[in-house]
Amino acid sequence: MHDHPIVVFMALLILGYGLFSKKAENSIITAPMIFVVIGLLVSFFDLELLSEGPKADFVKPLMEFTLLLVLFIDGSTIDLKSLRKDRALPFRLLTFGLPLTMIAGAVIAIPMFPEVRPLILIMMAFILAPTDAALGQAVVTGEQVPRRIRQTINVESGLNDGIGLPPILVCIALLSGSAGEGFDGQYWLTFVAKQFIYGPVIGGIVGWGCGKLVELAFKKGMMANVYQMLASVSIAVLSFWCAEFLGGNGFIAAYVAGMLLGAQNEHLRERMKEFGEAGSQIMILFIFLLVGMILVPISYQFWDWRSFVYAILSLTVIRMIPVAISLFRSGLDMKTIWFIGWFGPRGIASVLYMLMAIIALGIEGYEKIISIITLTVILSIFLHGVSAVPLSGIFKRKY
Numbered sequence: 001m002h003d004h005p006i007v008v009f010m011a012l013l014i015l016g017y018g019l020f021s022k023k024a025e026n027s028i029i030t031a032p033m034i035f036v037v038i039g040l041l042v043s044f045f046d047l048e049l050l051s052e053g054p055k056a057d058f059v060k061p062l063m064e065f066t067l068l069l070v071l072f073i074d075g076s077t078i079d080l081k082s083l084r085k086d087r088a089l090p091f092r093l094l095t096f097g098l099p100l101t102m103i104a105g106a107v108i109a110i111p112m113f114p115e116v117r118p119l120i121l122i123m124m125a126f127i128l129a130p131t132d133a134a135l136g137q138a139v140v141t142g143e144q145v146p147r148r149i150r151q152t153i154n155v156e157s158g159l160n161d162g163i164g165l166p167p168i169l170v171c172i173a174l175l176s177g178s179a180g181e182g183f184d185g186q187y188w189l190t191f192v193a194k195q196f197i198y199g200p201v202i203g204g205i206v207g208w209g210c211g212k213l214v215e216l217a218f219k220k221g222m223m224a225n226v227y228q229m230l231a232s233v234s235i236a237v238l239s240f241w242c243a244e245f246l247g248g249n250g251f252i253a254a255y256v257a258g259m260l261l262g263a264q265n266e267h268l269r270e271r272m273k274e275f276g277e278a279g280s281q282i283m284i285l286f287i288f289l290l291v292g293m294i295l296v297p298i299s300y301q302f303w304d305w306r307s308f309v310y311a312i313l314s315l316t317v318i319r320m321i322p323v324a325i326s327l328f329r330s331g332l333d334m335k336t337i338w339f340i341g342w343f344g345p346r347g348i349a350s351v352l353y354m355l356m357a358i359i360a361l362g363i364e365g366y367e368k369i370i371s372i373i374t375l376t377v378i379l380s381i382f383l384h385g386v387s388a389v390p391l392s393g394i395f396k397r398k399y
Contacts, residue, residue, distance in 0.1 A: 010289065013285070032134075032381045033381055035292065036288050036296075036381055039290060039296075040292035040293070042292070043297045054294055054355060055358070055362075059290070059359070062290075067251055068237070068254040069280040070280050071161060071251055072235070072236035072254040073273065073280050074157075074159070075254075075255045075256065076258035076261050076272070077158055078159065090159065092327055093340075094160060094163060097326035097327075101319055102129045104318045105129060105318045106122045106125040106126075108310070110122075112309070112310055119171060120366060122171060123369070124372060126167050126353075127168060127354055129160065130157075130160045130161045131153075131344040132348050133343070135347045136345055145395050146395060161255070162255035162256075168356075172356070175361055194247040199248035199251075199252035200252055200256040202239065202253050204256045204259075206253070207260045208260045210231070225271065230275065232273065235261070239254050284348050287352065287355075288381075295351075298370070299367075302371035311375045311376040315376065315379060315380055315383065320341030321341075323337065323340055324338070324341060339391065339394065345384040346380040347381065350377055351377055354373045
């Protein structure tokens, strides 16, 4: 352990923040804020660990494990029965709001940054489209916001990570040249089949089958509580590995495995979900620490007035207008619609997808979009964290 001081440092941070975490739940201070700031302070020290930046050996496995776990947990927390009953608002946000946000992000970015290739800017817009409801924790956990609105924001955040992934993978494939020269129809048919058909099918089979096995063992009293909890991580990893081994996309497989998890017993699912969420939370906080330690130091030199303008637009106009369009005539008043539009924070999904792109494509030539994505996430962490409690008060007054 003495060879990996960052692990010990992370343990101390989690314990230290955890001691006061209950007090922080309904305050303007959030865990991502603390970890990003501490990471930034650490970056001022000349540590060998930070010399390689995002290309360091430990970043790829950390990114992959965090992303597959986050996607699996996002998928598993979606209650499909409840979603069928009250699907109108999430359906509008995901089928109209998300694509419009992606398009708006690209349309605004291309003329703003003419020195950057359009495809790179399109990928940036796609990476910045998924939301992270946890950055506005008071919104999704507090009682002030009506349950339907909280559920809508939560479901949108849980599903748009997985829905936004395929177009990002296509952009990475095109930019890396791994998808073949030009637009060979047969090659692309094979590529799409392997990535976007094998992955969901394999993930669905693994998630459903392994979930059923766990549930059967649970009902027969054969499985200890601790292993019921550990099963969530095991199923996520197995779905990822099986899909990758057979040529599919492991991240999509992990997401679908969570959605189609065969275990239906409420107590069992809750036990699996709680452990998976705790595990993913540790990894997520580690990633936010790295945002301050690694990504900010390589990004700030590329920030200019256009970067700040685009980051603000990404959090406001690019997000809020598509949400307003998608929720038009939904029965919600304009205050509620703008509230949902504002609480589309950019967080862990955007960071992980950016790291995926960096690992596949490198940093050279992508410095501008890395800096913009990092800036947008940093602004979102603080702006959404600070505004969550006071803005939730509009519902208290209303109801």
